[in-house]
Amino acid sequence: MRWIRYTTQGRTSYGSLDGTTVREISGAPWGAHEPTGKTYALNDVTLEVPVIPPTFYAAGINYAAHIREMAEKRGVQPVFPEKADIGYRANNALIAHDRDVVVPKGRHRENQLRRRTRRGDR
DSSP: OOEEEEEETTEEEEEEEETTEEEEEEEOTTSOEEEEEEEEEGGGSEEOOSOOOSOEEEEESOOHHHHHHHHHHHTSOOOOOSSOEEEEEOGGGOOOTTOOOOOOTTSOOOOOOOOOOOTTOO
């Protein structure tokens, strides 16, 4: 079963994706759940972020090329951290499928994007 979280008709639910058919599921993947019998065409739903965690963390400053680039721009020698810098991220940093990445004016355009891939995808 391939779980998704989606919105349709103003309501957000979990479901399973079977080809281009979304099958609504009551409950959540990590708890009691069962199919409701409702189905929707994939084109008629909006895919959402799979889960909304109350808190999540990210490891930053772990890309050697980025450290070198930033040091060169400042005219200094690169200094590599001994370990990754762990930082809190707000859940509004999560972006669902096919949504725009919005960078506020005046902010550095360093966006860290992650893509979940299936085995075999590259």
